[in-house]
Amino acid sequence: MIKGSTAIYGIFGNPVSHSKSPLMHNAAFRYFGLDACYVAFDVLPERLDQATQAIRALNMRGVNITVPHKERIMPLLDYLSPEAEAIGAVNTVKNSQGLLYGYNTDAWGFIQSLSERGIYVKGKRILVLGAGGAARAVVYALAKEGAVLFIYNRTAQKAESLALEYGSMGSIISAVSQKDLEDLVSLGGIDMVINTTSLGLKAEDPLPCDIGSLNPNTIVCDLIYKRTPLLQAASEAGCTTTLDGSGMLLWQGVYAFQIWTGLTPPVELMREALR
Ligand SMILES: NC(=O)c1ccc[n+]([C@@H]2O[C@H](COP(=O)([O-])OP(=O)(O)OC[C@H]3O[C@@H](n4cnc5c(N)ncnc54)[C@H](OP(=O)(O)O)[C@@H]3O)[C@@H](O)[C@H]2O)c1
Incomplete structure (x- = not known):
């Protein structure tokens, strides 16, 4: 149920309509009964500056960043995690009272997708x-x-x-x-x-x-x-032993959810939503 108080999260990409991230994050919000919703935004490269300003202006709580914006968004943010800086790409932004923090959860997500298979x-x-x-x-x-x-x-x-x-x-x-x-x-x-x-x-x-x-x-x-x-x-x-990228997709989302909410993500529910 979207209400006047609903917190907005999302993903910026171009194209983005194929993204499965809304399924995964909305399932996790529902699980905790959070008054929040996650939407996909098709952001043209030349509109990325405006879209990033909109995170602050509309008080969106957090966004994922996907192709082709992961590198270009970096100078538009207030702080970068050491991983994001070292990798040179941001895939998760948290809005904390108007200050935008950039993270990269892909690297951790990738390692996690291997270690859950015992690799x-x-x-x-x-x-x-x-x-x-x-x-x-x-x-x-x-x-x-x-x-x-x-x-x-x-x-x-x-x-x-x-x-x-x-x-x-x-x-x-x-x-x-x-x-x-x-x-x-x-x-x-x-x-x-x-x-x-x-x-x-x-x-x-x-x-x-x-x-x-x-x-x-x-x-x-x-x-x-x-x-x-x-x-x-x-x-x-x-x-x-063969693995596709769905594990990495899941775990980068799990870590992003944790960064945004501070809650322990319902991993199996998120995996099921992606499936
Ligand atoms: N599982 C996940 O969570 C996850 C996360 C991120 C990305 N991905 C996937 O990873 C893939 C790459 O994404 P990206 O962001 O790294 O894209 P990217 O920055 O555009 O890099 C594309 C890479 O593919 C190579 N390539 C493209 N077309 C090729 C061709 N015809 N022959 C040989 N090499 C070719 C490029 O080589 P050149 O340098 O020579 O152009 C480059 O190394 C995508 O399929 C994406 O869906 C998955």
Whole structure:
């Protein structure tokens, strides 16, 4: 029931109508009987400044930020968490008496989605495909956990910059060429492959890398929320552990809900709402 007192939360993206975040957060508000509601706002890039001002002007309590605004919103906020600053992207904003605090819950959400499946990355040799915004959060999180990372990207220079930037966190990170990629996969020296590219969103997309010769113990993970051709091919190649991006989506939302409300989120209910 929306009333005069209802607190408004939301998500800014473009496009955004496909977002499942309203389902997950409204289910959690209902669970606690909170007088709050979560709405998706389709915000054009050139309107992001105005939309961010509107968080203050309309006293919205919090928003999630998705493509293409995660980086551009940063200078419009009052404070950034250390993670958001290090990753260079914000996906959660909290309005605290007119001051806007920016957080990044993607990195924690990603690690949580692995650990709930019993996957721990310390010392693991991990191949990250892609070097865009999602890869930044993933590489940051994995580097912090002490994984050994190999990054491959179509635009090689972006992989090299990412390796250089996060290499200083104490993890071993290298950018790899197309040739190195083939060797890494076929020689069986990889414990986990993570697709952070957008390849796989469309059924006709090529695989982000050839995985025909992967060791069956290799964990294959895709940040896309559905069973992608990569995950399908991994299963067919005998890989027993595959994960899509729905766990990361859930856990980044769980952490955002906790930041906004201070309550312990009803994780299983939120998972069910996403399903
Ligand atoms: N599960 C979750 O919670 C979650 C969270 C965030 C994102 N995601 C998913 O992660 C994916 C990437 O998002 P993003 O924000 O990182 O996007 P982005 O910043 O635009 O980066 C896209 C990445 O995909 C690569 N790429 C795109 N088209 C390609 C092609 N035809 N061939 C080879 N590489 C290609 C890009 O390579 P170049 O650098 O060469 O262009 C870049 O590395 C999306 O599918 C998104 O849905 C999931």
